[in-house]
Amino acid sequence: MSPAWTTTAWGRRLHTLWHAVLPVGTVLSVLIGAWYLGAVALNAPGAIERVLGGPEGGWSWQDLVRTTWAMQRPVLPAPHQIAIDLWHSLLDWPADSPRSLLMHTATTAEATLLGFVLGTLLGLLLAIGIVHAPTLEKAVMPWIVASQTVPVLAIAPIVLVVLGSLGLTGTLPKAVISMYLCFFPVTVAMVQGLRAPQTIEKELLYTYAANRMQTLWMLRLPSALPYLFPALRVAIAAGLVGAIVAELPTGAQAGLGARLLTSSYYGNTVQIWSALVMSAVLGVVLTAAVSLLERVALRQRQPVR
Template sequence: MATMTEAVLKSRLARFRQQGLPVTVMLFAVLLAWYVGAWVLNAPGAIERVLPADGAWTWQDLLAATLAMERPVLPAPHQVALDFWSSLVDWPLDSPRNLLFHVAVTAESTLWGFVMGTALGLFLSVCIVHSRTLDRALLPWIVASQTVPVLAIAPIVLVILGSLGFAGVAPKAVIAMYLCFFPVTVAMVQGLRSPQTIETEMMHTYAATRWQALWLLRLPAALPFLFPALRVGIAAGLVGAMVAELPTGAVAGLGARLLTGSYYGNTIQIWSALVMSALLGLALTSVVALIERLVLRHRSQP
């Protein structure tokens, strides 16, 4: 029994050395660089506004002042962590001061945009694969559409949809869809064309229709191409939803949280919103990765 326990501990230690140790070392290096950057960037402001003007202070006083400023140029990690935690526990969930309130607003727009972008990407990819004319006509414009910055498109889309009576989630979802559909389209075109010639000829031998070949051969073959594109698409959709919240002056959403922090010079609030947006992006991509694992595992079973 003791031998088995020692073997398990050794196995876990070896796994930590291979996977966990590099991540831990990199995390400490990033935190150290962050603290050094906060000290360097905040030092001029601390000397000017916080420390005594007669110069009666030490480097320890300077270090403490740079890491505890109310409106620093670069907040220290512990300041961001404290503001992040305070926004979660000190305010009710329906309060605009609670980050989870803004997460719900942005996540709703992101998910709607992701669903619409995925549906549009699947539709366009099927059309492109089954029509040589659409392949030549659509694909160059699809690629060219991504050369236009979303910051330039967002105000135009919001104004047009607003004039048509669409407000709230719909305009932000459309911007998220604009960023979502491209990776899905490109990946699915490649995936739907991935079956080999012998496989397509076999479908012809069985007198399968074009839609039967699509459903039974092309779509299953495209699944390994689809899910990586979905992970990219949902992350891009989150960016699109946050960008769409900026030109409208929205009062809810992570983009609005960033905007209000910028207006009032509250850099700590900006950084806590950035951390929350990163965590939301990780959560959404992790859900897609979990669905991918379940679908591909079920597909691989006999």
């Protein structure tokens, strides 16, 4: 039997919220606990040899746990170490400082968004061409699929060198790598979506003498929206990976990839994990933005009559 407070409107909302938060909180608590245990296990050899004076140092297990959770260069940082580094990296430096994680995040986000826009446009154009030209599908679709079998780590240096020789530096080369990973899910999903309208719907527009452009705008594109937005969520996450990977072989001075590379040079594992956490946060924010755009677009979508 449900508690009495759940009979009110606010009570029902709190009850629903509690049941939504409880599973997530439970899993998160288990993961954090396992993380702390993993930090003890992985950092213990170094802590014993370098800090506690070896196996005969006269230390207790409490000393070992405290040491493994406070090492400057741990194998696996404890969660609170990452949280502290994030706090200092975000708030203790000006937003335009090379030491500010916010500046690196903004740099990567800029390349990701530009690549996402370019990849989406390329995917839409390819899908429209494939749907309206069966010959183009046979000629292009195999190459589109084959392009995704090439590892981005292999193609990124080639693209960056070629674009650099043409005088294209900065954000654009990274955006091109991001676009390379973005366009494929959009193309595949939109080909399916543009073909989603039923025959009776296409014949209705045919009776009104609608041309291909009118059919595309009034029927095919609205019908393809439910296919498009899931692909966009995949594309923007892939684009973020592409932007970070593109920052690695260039020796970039800014960006989350540059932060990862610099931290690895100096063995600063705490900063490496901070950059990884910030990458995950950026990915969640960008995906949530696409989901919000999806809600707005599908809410205003008008069915074809």
